[in-house]
Amino acid sequence: MYNLIAKIGEGALNLCHETGGLLHLLFMVIKSLFPPRFDPGEFLRNLYKMGVKSVPIIILTAFFTGGIMVIQASVFVKRFGATSLVGWGAGYAVFREVGPILLGLMFSGRVGSNNTAELGTMVVTEQIDGLKALGIDPMQYLIVPRVLSMIIMLFLLTIIGDVIAIVGAALFGILIADVSFAAFWTSFSQNVHVADVVHGLIKAGVFGFIVSLTSCYAGMTVRGGAVGVGRAVNNAVVTAALGIVISDYFLTYSLS
Amino acid sequence: MSIIFKDVHRYFGSKKVLTGVNMSVQPGEKLFVIGTSGVGKSVTIKHIIGLLKPTSGEVSVDGVRVDKVSEKELFTIRRKVAMVFQASALFDSLSLLENVMLPIRKHLKLKDAEVRKKAMALLDEVGMLKHAGLYPSEIGDGMRKRVAIARALSLDPAYVLFDEPTTGLDPVSARRVDSLISQLATERNAGCIIVSHDLVSIFSTATKIAMVYKGIIYKEGPIEDFHSSTDPVIRQFLSGSSSGPMETPGF
Amino acid sequence: MTGKLYEMTANLGGFVTGIFAAALSLFSIAMRTFRGVFRFRGRAQGEVLKQMYLIGNRSLIFVTVTLGALGMVLVFQVCLQINKITGDQSQVGPEFIKGMIHAFVPILTAMMLATRVGAGIAAETGSMVVTEQIDALRMTGVDPVDFILVPRFIASVVMTFVLGVYAMVIVIVAGAFMAHSSFGVNYNVFFVFDKVTGGDLFIGSLKLIVHGGAIPIVAGYCGLTTGRGSEGVGNATTRAVINSSLAVIIIDFIISGVGLLTVQKI
Known part of the structure; x- marks a missing residue:
């Protein structure tokens, strides 16, 4: 019993420590932005490195995500014979939820x-x-350029991803789910609105911010040599995934 | 004009690493900080550029209290005191030339062409000009150390700190590093502080030695004092003998 | 000109051989793992239990929070749309439960575990x-795959399935809660399981098992091929996260597609 309480206490203290560290980092980043003091060369280099080099993985993910969504939509739709809903279902799900979350992850x-x-x-x-x-x-040379590039790049990559996912959905709709392109397109263009896209893109921006902050924090607090780096990467992706999902919950609520 | 340590204590949690360090360095001097592994030599010199703050005591560079100033003011001290790290700490993402150019570009208001020229001159000084376009991962430890020295000299520092500059190098590269250190003490009149346990380096290069033992400066003085010392701990360290009164942490 | 062409061809050739070498090496690791599983004699039972604890119990909070939040969000989005069109919320529960079982829970749980477990395995083996x-293991005549990957493989397959079932419960309960509190859907209208077919259960379980097996193999491959130097382990962990997530997405796509054309065909 005593052990359990000690463990809970230790966990709580750890959580406070980490949260405090993250907030401190956030504060330092904001401080370096007003007035903006960061290395422009590093900023451009990171934009290129983070953006261009992630395009293949984003395209691959988005393409198959679109495919998965259209398959799932058609499982549902076929029983009701409502083929006209497939484009709408896939588009709505990809733009608002599945796209930003999977691409963010x-x-x-x-x-x-x-x-x-x-x-x-x-x-x-x-x-x-x-x-x-x-x-x-x-802060100015390494962290701020990285934080800014990640926010901008996830936002832009999500736009690319959205387009690719819809292409994937249309394609696999024709190939697997027996939905003609015309039917897909009519349903998609009539029912999916700009608001859905904006909803997803706002999320993408926030997710980019979360990923940037958690990954920089985990990196800067590494201890214990090469082994410590591996552990830090592990922590960073887990924290980012938690942050993405939890913020998604609040964003969905407040954006609707 | 000097770097002064006054009764510096530094604890890590309950571990008391430094318990009253006193020492000083003047321009042109080559002070070797010696002692066994893990005794706190690197910890000592990291206080000079504010990478570590003392638990108590004073560290001053040319009259400025390093332990008191803010992070922002530290950057002016760090331009005056350069450091060569143990594993060189070259930036992986930059070429050797860019590594040397970075501090010049950041701190001196120079045109790009002049920055490049100055960096090339520095690389030439350490004999690395012909490799300027390579990346740190493409060269050996000795070459990396030489580039690190060039980078450290880029802002014409008054003092240069070396953290184990010859550890892990072959004997030839190690002696080259020694002569580079001597060169910058005589030609640039820089004050050098070298953390080392390389006896060959110590005897060929040092003008002054400070021995860290059990958290304090056990003895500080010109090299002759150490040669003539009869203290059993000093004798044991300088002869590299395994038997004697000296306590080695971790062994 | 010819020099450049030569260089390009050489690069392309290097790229293609690189992919083949990687595929071959991944395949070899997978085969050695499977063989190790069949020869598994319970000598390393303790190790398997320890890995089950590390993979399963230690992911419990992570899975609860992430899947719970996702369940609520998904129900929220669905109800929002239905409100705009028909306003009939009676079908939300049954359809949501069906969709979760064969589609969303397997992929989302696996994605979360790819992040947590995949990165962990790569960081450990890379170190x-x-x-x-x-x-040192090789010197003593032990196949590192047998020693490291086989227990993790067994533990991951079992625990991914168990966590998937657990996540199912969490998602459905969280979804029901959201539907009830925000859209006034009654619990007895929501908790209707008669839309769930045997095909759905089969597809969902199959996905969980295959994902659970793919993650340790891909992550173990990334860890075992760690490069030297201080950035090696970090890079291996990075590759493990991205490759195991991608493997999950592609496997999910294939099983979904085949499932749609076979067991779920109506």
Whole structure:
């Protein structure tokens, strides 16, 4: 019994410690943004690295997600004979929920964990101390450019992903679910609104922010050499996934 | 004009690593901080550029209290005191030339072409000019160390700190690093603090030695004092003998 | 010109051989794992139980929170649309339960576990590679796959299934709660299971089992092929997260497609 209480207490203290660390990081990022003081070269480099290099994985994910959604929609629709609803169902689900969440998770896996690994390696090989020793603020040189690029890039990648997912849905609708393209398109274009797309894109922006903050925090607090880096990446993706799902809940509520 | 440690204590949790360090360095001097592994040598010098803050005591650089100033003011001290890290700490994502250019570009208001020229001159000084376009992962430890030294010199520092500069290097590369250190003490009149337990380096390069033992500076003085010392702990360390009164943490 | 062309061809060739080598190596690890499972004699029973604890129990809160939130969100979105069109909420419960069982719970649970378990396995095996523990294992004549991956494989298949069933309960309860509190759907209208067919249960279970097996194999492959140096383990963990998530999505797509054309065909 005593052990259990001690464990709960320890867990609570840990949670407070981590939350405090994240908030402190957030505060430092905001402080570096007003007035904006960050390295423009690093910002552009990260935009390229995080954006362009994630395109293949985002396209692959979105394409199959579209396929899965149209299959699921048609399981439902076939029993009711309402083929005209497939385009609407797939579009609505992809734009508002499944698209942003799955793309956010994949982005966290690709870019977020890579970011944690990179920062963590810099910590254990004393490169962060090296920056400080050269009189360069790691906040302005490393963190702020990364946070900004991740928010911008997940937003833009989600736009690409949305388009690809709909293409995938239409294609697999024809191939597997017996839905003609015309039927898919009519149903899609008549029932899916700009508001649905905007709903998803706002989420994407917030998810990008969450991924950026959790991955930078996990990276900067690495301890214990190469082994510690692996552990930090693990923590980063788990925290990001929790953050994405929980914020999705609140966003869905407040955006509707 | 000097770096001064006054009764510096540093604890990590309940572990008391430094318990009253006193020492000083003037420009042009080569102070070797020596001692067994894990005794707190690196911890000591990281206080000079504010990477660590003392639990109590004073650390000052040219009259400025490093332990008192804010993170922002620290950056002006860090331009004056450069550090060469144990594993060089070159930035993986930048080429060797870009590594040296980075601090110049950040701190000196120079045109791009001038930044490049200055960085090339520094790489030339350490004999790495012909490899300027390579990345840190493509070269060996000795070469990396030389680039790290070039980078440390980029802002014309008054003091340079070296964390075990010859550890892990082959004897030839190690002696090259030693002569680079001597060169910058005499030609640039920089004050050098070198953390080391490489006896060859110590005897060939040092002008002054500070021995860390049991949390304090056990003895500080010119190299001759150590040669002539009869203290059993100092004798044991300098002869590298396994038997003697010295306590080695972790062994 | 020819130099550039030559270089391009060489790069392309290197890329293709790289993919084949990776596929071959992944396949070999998978085969060695399966063989190890059949030869499994219970010597490493303790290790399997420990892994079950690490994969299962330690993911419980994670799965509860993520799947619970997702269940509520999904019901919310569905009810919102239905309100706009027909306003008849009576079908929400049964259809939601059906969709969760054959589609959403397997993929979402597996995605969450790919993140948590996949990254964990890669970080652990990667660390063993860089600290030369894997080489030490080989020196003693033990196949690292047998020693490391087989217990994790067994534990992951079992625990992914168990967690999937648990997640099912969480999602449905959370969904019912949301439908009741925000849209006034009665619990007895929501908890109707007669739309669920044997085909749905089969597809859902099959997905969970295959996902549970794919995650440790892909993650173990990433961990065992960790590069040297300080960034090796981090990179391996990164690759494990992304590759096992992608594997889950593609496997899910294939099983869904085949399922639609066979057992769920009406």
